[in-house]
Amino acid sequence: MAGEDTKEAAQPDGVHGQPSSRGDDLPMTQRKLSVVVDPSQYIDKVEISGSRVRNGIVISLHGLTLEMDAPRSILSCWTCMGKKSPNSARLLLKNITGVIWPGEMYALLGPSGAGKTSLLDVISGRKTMGNISGKVLLDGKKPTSLRLKRDTAYVQQHDALLCSFTVYECILFTAMLRLPRIMNYFDKRARAIEVIDKMGLFKAMNTRIGSPLSRGISGGELKRVSIALGLLNDPQCLFLDEPTSGLDSAIALDVMSAVKFLSDEGRTVLCTIHQPSAAIFDLFGCVILLRAGNVVYFGEGRNEVRDYFVEMGYPYEGYDNVSEYLLETVGGGVLAAYTPRVAKGSDYNSFVVNYKNSEVHSRNLLHANNILNSTNDSSCRSLQNPNAKESPERLDSMLSNRSDMSDISNLSESAYSNPLLNEIGIMVAYRGFASWKDPQFIGTRLGLALIFALIMASFWSNVTTDSHGLMSLSSLLFMAVGAAVFTTTVYVPTLVEERPVFVRERHDACYRVISYALHKIIIEGTAGVVAVIIFSPIVYWACGLRESAYSYIFFNLTLWTLNFAAVMLTLSVASASPNVEIAGAAVPLVMTLNFFVGGFMVLADKIPVWWNWLYRISYVQWGFSALMVNQFSGEEYVQCYPLHNNSSQVTMMDVFSRGLGNGLITGQDLMDATCSTGHDIDTNSLTRCSALQFAQYDNACLGPVGLSLMNENRCGELCVAVRGDNVLDMFGLGGRDKWQSLGFVAANLPVFCLFFYLALRFIKHESR
DSSP: OOOGGGGGSOOOOSOTTOOSSOOTTSOGGGSOOOSSOOGGGTTTTOOOGGGSOOOOOOEEEEEEEEEEEOOOOHHHHHHHTTOOOTTSEEEEEEEEEEEEOTTSEEEEEOSTTSSHHHHHHHHHTOOOSSEEEEEEEETTBOOOHHHHHHHEEEEOSSOOOOTTSBHHHHHHHHHHHHSOTTSOHHHHHHHHHHHHHHTTOGGGTTSBOOBTTBOOSOHHHHHHHHHHHHHTTOOSEEEEESTTTTOOHHHHHHHHHHHHHHHHTTOEEEEEOSSOOHHHHTTOSEEEEEETTEEEEEEEOTHHHHHHHHHTTOOOTTOSOHHHHHHHHHOOSTTTTTOOOOOTTSSOOOHHHHHHTSHHHHHHHHHHHHHHTOOSHHHHHTOOOTTOOSOHHHHHHHHHTTGGGSOOTTOSGGGSSSOHHHHHHHHHHHHHHHHTTOHHHHIIIIIHHHHHHHHHHHHHTTOOSSHHHHHHHHHHHHHHHHHHHHGGGGGHHHHHHTHHHHHHHHHTTSSOHHHHHHHHHHHHHHHHHHHHHHHHHHHHHHTTOOOOHHHHHHHHHHHHHHHHHHHHHHHHHHHHSSSHHHHHHHHHHHHHHHHHTSSSSSOGGGSOGGGHHHHHHOHHHHHHHHHHHHHHTTOEEEEEEEOOTTTHHHHHHHHIIIIITTTSSOHHHHHTOEETTOOOOOHHHHTTSOHHHHHTTOHHHHTTTTOOSSSOOOOSEEEEEEEHHHHHHHTTOTTOOHHHHHHHHHHHHHHHHHHHHHHHHHOOOOOO
């Protein structure tokens, strides 16, 4: 990553691709994307989010417990014989009860391993592992998945961003997907510029996000981009997991001040944070302090939480930072969960017992039970935050403003801001544009096609049309299939590395899964067209394939269909694989199996019976069949053998070894042979010759035919026509139609596309 000071390099002036008029009625995909943006043009035009009042959500926790099954060894599983041992599970969260009120920023504190992120994930609905008991209610109701996507934002600790985007493109892309459809393109762009300004990203907005292996923005800017994405749709509730990680103290304070401003507007903000500075800690109105999965404090922050522990016997002398005091008091470091700080004049105090006996806990129980027992929305909204500084009238106004949002039990498509076709159009336009600027994308899709074409042309450019040459031509066609198919395996690392971005955007309800699948299909299909346009002319014309425009077009169409099918199969396998290592092994394995039954490496009649089913459905086999029929069906390749005194016998032996020996020339083909001089061969006399006499050039037999050297050779050169159908018969492809073969290849496409969608939709690789 580049340092903080590297993004301040001079940016190109001006705004490229800016529309001359508003053009609100233009489809998004017809508008040019701004590659370089001049921030100064927007500073005076952005709308400050504070002018839009956004109200929060009352989050109530009721006996929340998280139990995780401990991993067991094979030996222990064998010993237990499937029975659950008493110590096979551990509690990460233990009976947590309380209320998180809007209008306050909550700090989720605790030593490492205390359960901070686990609690955040459970509340936000992102926990995918473990057994959860108890209840999490939003405004007194069980949250639906779609409401969590629509009305909350989650900023994860590890940034998941598409490396080929610039900062501006990344935020604008998310704005186009997440902001309401009633906002036009320019309003959404203004909102994107607004959050860029709020997060201090103007200097880096035209810089690529980058990756660990390619230069991009700094780690601090990455975090600010992630937070900016969460702020785009003005969420009612904001969850942040370690938002200050990688930021210096000044930037961290700026970021948290912006988040504090959001909570002051009435939003609900819950944030895990590790060792905040004194200035940042003072921004938090409330604190949830955990130790080994237990709540040891759940209430007001700042001086109130400090006084709570001082009254328990833990002096504050020697500390300048309340958060440091809290973490060292409840226990920090490796033994945090087991070695609490000792209070003066006492043994180890039980933080949990003291909290449960405190007035703070009683107040939390009272408010949680009131929400749990409320019979309707109005009774839940009538509750007031005991920690809030606002007047009751202000709170009632804030909560009543969302009365129309209270009934969310029937949410469906409203979680997504755009119709299906709009989602696909936005994703194709923005991601496709970013992909075609990415050197890695161009190199793997187009660069490999050019390299393979040049290599193949260097090997097969001098192919002849004799028997051996026709076999070489068959191998060329099989390698063309291989070039179209096997090059897709290099996409695997990029596809798997993009998965965290997909998971984040899916959680944020940016798009439907089918939209993601279709946009990948469109982008990869388009790239395949360009790759075939580069590959085919070099290979087809340099290697002397069938001279026919119709055959050339069919050759291109077949290679594109093969490549498209291979891409979709690669996407399917990679999407189903848990990591890049397994995907990198599984994709070549599947491809290799298809090549083994492709009909060239092992002839069709030699394939073992237990693999015949794969031969029948293999898209590689049908693709090879289509190319072979396109090249050889109905063709004749005339081969003339010179007859002279020194090598005539060798010539006749060559006819047998190259033709009759491999089945490309039949006895009837010899009967139909012609002479280069125009002499008519006496086929009746020729039939009296045995194969051995013919091969040994027996003058007694061949003399009457006119092929004898002892008498007069009236034939000159013996010309035998090799029929292309014989080549097809040798590979078991006789009688096939090329369009039918291509149809079988194309029939694999919807199947692979469906597998890709199902893998994305139902196979969950996220473990939280």
